[in-house]
Amino acid sequence: MDVLNPATGGVVATVPASGLAETDSAIERARGAFDAWRSVAPGERARLLRRFASIVDEHVEELAALEVAQAGHTIGNARWEAGNVRDVLNYYAGAPERLSGRQIPVPGGLDVTFHEPLGVVGVIVPWNFPMPIAGWGFAPALAAGNTVVLKPAELTPLTALRLAELGLDAGLPEGVFTVVPGKGSVVGQRFVTHPAVRKVCFTGSTEVGKQIMAGCAEQVKRVTLELGGKSANIVFADSDLELAAASAPAAVYDNAGQDCCARSRILVQRSAYDRFMALLEPAVKAFRCEDPSLETAQMGPLISAGQRASVESYVDGAEVAFRGSAPDGDGFWYPPTVLTARSTGDRHWREEVFGPVVSVLPFEDEADAVRLANDTEYGLSGSLWTRDLGRAIRVARAVETGTLSVNSHSSVRYWTPFGGVKQSGLGRELGPDAPLAFTETKNVFFRTEE
Ligand code: NAD
Numbered sequence: 001m002d003v004l005n006p007a008t009g010g011v012v013a014t015v016p017a018s019g020l021a022e023t024d025s026a027i028e029r030a031r032g033a034f035d036a037w038r039s040v041a042p043g044e045r046a047r048l049l050r051r052f053a054s055i056v057d058e059h060v061e062e063l064a065a066l067e068v069a070q071a072g073h074t075i076g077n078a079r080w081e082a083g084n085v086r087d088v089l090n091y092y093a094g095a096p097e098r099l100s101g102r103q104i105p106v107p108g109g110l111d112v113t114f115h116e117p118l119g120v121v122g123v124i125v126p127w128n129f130p131m132p133i134a135g136w137g138f139a140p141a142l143a144a145g146n147t148v149v150l151k152p153a154e155l156t157p158l159t160a161l162r163l164a165e166l167g168l169d170a171g172l173p174e175g176v177f178t179v180v181p182g183k184g185s186v187v188g189q190r191f192v193t194h195p196a197v198r199k200v201c202f203t204g205s206t207e208v209g210k211q212i213m214a215g216c217a218e219q220v221k222r223v224t225l226e227l228g229g230k231s232a233n234i235v236f237a238d239s240d241l242e243l244a245a246a247s248a249p250a251a252v253y254d255n256a257g258q259d260c261c262a263r264s265r266i267l268v269q270r271s272a273y274d275r276f277m278a279l280l281e282p283a284v285k286a287f288r289c290e291d292p293s294l295e296t297a298q299m300g301p302l303i304s305a306g307q308r309a310s311v312e313s314y315v316d317g318a319e320v321a322f323r324g325s326a327p328d329g330d331g332f333w334y335p336p337t338v339l340t341a342r343s344t345g346d347r348h349w350r351e352e353v354f355g356p357v358v359s360v361l362p363f364e365d366e367a368d369a370v371r372l373a374n375d376t377e378y379g380l381s382g383s384l385w386t387r388d389l390g391r392a393i394r395v396a397r398a399v400e401t402g403t404l405s406v407n408s409h410s411s412v413r414y415w416t417p418f419g420g421v422k423q424s425g426l427g428r429e430l431g432p433d434a435p436l437a438f439t440e441t442k443n444v445f446f447r448t449e450e
Contacts, residue, residue, distance in 0.1 A: 001154050001181065006072030006301040007292055007331040013070075015157050018182035023149075023190040026178045030120040030147040031196040033175030038117050038145040042096035049096075049143060052170035053089035056082065059166060063131065063159055065293075070158045071130060072300040072332070074292045077255060085135035085163065088414050088430075095143040095435040110446040115439035117145030118198040118222065122191030124184070124212070125160065126204040127153035127303055128258040128354075132412070133226070134160050137201040138177055140434040147176050149197070151188050153204075155303055157181040184208065192216055199223065199438065203260075206378075206423050213426070224427035224437065226260070226419060228352045229380030232373040233263035233409070234395065236366075237272035239385035240407070245279035248358070249287045251383060251409035253299050253336045256289075257356040258307070260424075261381035261403070261411035264353060265341075267369055270362040277360070280338065281322050287336050289326040289356070302332040302355060311355030314348040315339065321360065344375055352378070366391060370398045380424035381411045402428070 003013045018026070040048075056063070063085075064078035073081065101113035123137035130152055138148045152160035157179070164179040180187050184204075191197045192215035199222035202212045206227040216223040233251055235244045251263040268276045292300030302308045311334055324336035334356055341349040341361040349359045363369045373382065379401040386392050392406045402420040403411050412418055417431035427437060 001157065003070050003155065003158060004304070005069050005331075006303050009305075009330045009332070013158060015161070015181050017154075018180050018187055020186060020190060023180055023182065023187045024194065026149050026180045027120060027122075027190070027194050027196050029175035030149050030178055033173055034117075034119055034147045037147055037173060037176050040145075042099070045096040045143065045145070046093045048171050049089050049093035049139070052167050052172065053086045053093065055166045055170045056086040056089065056163070059162070060086070063162060066158045066162060067131060068292050068300075070156050071127065071303065072292050073255060074297040074300050075295060076297070081129065081131040082159075084132045084414065085139075088132075088135040088139045091414055092139040092143040092435060095140065096145070099144065099435060099439070101441075106445065109448045112444055112446075114442045114444065115144070115436060116442050117439055119146060120197045121146045121148050121438060122188075122197040122200045123148055123150040124188045124191060124200065124202045124204065125150065125152050127156040128255060128260070130156040131159050131163070133203045134163065136414075136418075136429045136434075137203075140429075141199075141201070141438045142172075142177060144435040144438040146199075146438050148178070149191065150177070150179050151184070151191065152179060152181055154181075154183060188212075189215070192221070193218070195219060197221070201429075202226070209425070224419075224429065225425040226429065227380075227423060227425045228378055229260045229262065229420065229424050230265060230350070230352050230376045230378045231261060231263050231381040231383075231401065232399070233266045233382065234363075234369050234373055234384040234399075235266065235268045235272065235276055236369070236384070236386040236388070236391065237269040238387050240387070241272055241276055241279060243407070244385040245276055246283050247409045248280055249283050249336060250298070252358040253287055253289075253356045256299050256302050256334070257311075257358075258303060258354050262354075263381070263383055263409060264358050265349060265373075265376075266358055266360045267363050267372055268360060269369070270364055273362045277321065284322060284324050284336050284338055287324050289324060289333070289336060291327070299336065299356065301326075302334050305332055307355065308332045308334055311353055311357060314351070314353045314355070314357055318346065318348055344372065350376065366395060370395060374398075374400045377423045379421035380419075383409050
């Protein structure tokens with residue numbers, strides 16, 4: 001597999017694609033390592049995860065540079081992403097010693113529950129956030145006593161491969177965390193069909209997620225799905241319009257819009273629409289799309305020529321309100337773009353564009369805002385802007401989404417649960433309960449009657 005630099009189109013590295021035999025042998029090694037790993041004393045497992053976190057910390061610059069080269073992420077984002085792997089490892093290093101079961105009052109005996117690890121967990125990762133999404137799967141899975149096989153996306157395998165090496169350097173036993181680069185239809189599919197893989201943790205498109213879910217049903221295999229999104233950024237007229245407009249570009253153009261949480265639909269209360277658009281225009285034009293290795297870059301290129309063609313197909317024929325700029329020449333560049341929706345039937349309003357394109361539509365009142373926000377098959381993230389506390393609570397509860405921010409555009413905090421509703425996914429990652437999703441609850445009754 002040729003790994004291309006999206007900012008230049010040049011080849012960064014060539015990585016051999018694993019076939020079925022290599023995938024099976026990685027799964028069997030992970031199965032072989034499981035019994036010993038689950039038996040490692042909780043404090044020792046915690047210590048190994050903390051050591052893994054420290055080694056990642058020592059390599060943040062190297063990992064970030066690799067991500068800039070293979071994915072076109074800005075250097076600022078890429079450092080944050082490597083740091084997120086470190087933080088998530090440290091956070092879940094606390095889990096092995098806290099995976100307590102319960103003692104339940106029962107007649108005639110004693111009843112206790114144990115959170116048993118599942119076995120081998122298969123993690124399948126997309127190309128848009130190769131490091132964090134890998135970490136959200138492997139860190140809690142390892143902490144709960146599972147072994148992990150991980151398939152990075154075809155376009156971006158380099159940082160995951162490096163993380164696996166760093167795990168070995170930290171002292172993780174052979175087979176506990178293995179990265180298997182290759183095609184989704186070969187390696188990823190084998191995670192679904194191999195009986196030793198007891199859970200699949202998939203992040204990617206809704207289309208492939210449905211196939212994974214159907215495949216896992218064959219063996220009643222556990223599955224977590226983190227899928228697509230078309231999140232709403234709802235701006236009420238009573239909000240701090242300056243702040244809402246200043247943050248709207250980063251809320252959708254971060255990572256060139258290739259973000260499942262991108263607020264790609266802006267809903268603005270009609271009475272504030274003209275003012276908001278007047279504030280948004282200079283913010284979009286000032287958004288710096290440039291060589292992602294520059295410290296000043298806020299946005300880099302798209303991942304591939306194919307992705308750029310797909311993004312372009314949404315803008316062709318649509319009503320462009322205004323746009324920022326992007327470099328010319330080599331690389332898969334696309335400028336930050338704002339479209340005005342003619343109706344909720346517009347393709348760019350309904351589908352996940354996965355590029356630096358946002359659609360804007362006015363709404364009348366609170367009920368109208370909720371109706372429009374929920375008129376989508378997705379429900380991953382979103383924001384709402386208002387100074388009215390009661391409204392903030394009402395609307396936050398009414399919008400069908402897994403994660404929502406009030407007067408903020410952040411989505412992901414590793415301390416809090418993350419995931420979607422409707423066709424955006426199934427299950428939650430991150431937050432304090434994530435390790436439990438990598439365990440089965442075993443219930444044991446001890447008779448005490450003579
Ligand atoms: P994709 O579904 O094409 O691929 C995701 C991963 O699945 C890749 O590693 C791919 O090789 C693998 N895969 C493909 N076909 C497979 C199959 N038949 N069996 C097993 N594995 C298979 O998605 P993508 O284009 O890499 O990523 C973009 C999508 O990911 C967007 O829709 C985006 O919204 C979504 N995403 C969601 C989240 C979230 O947390 N909800 C986060 C990031 C990205």
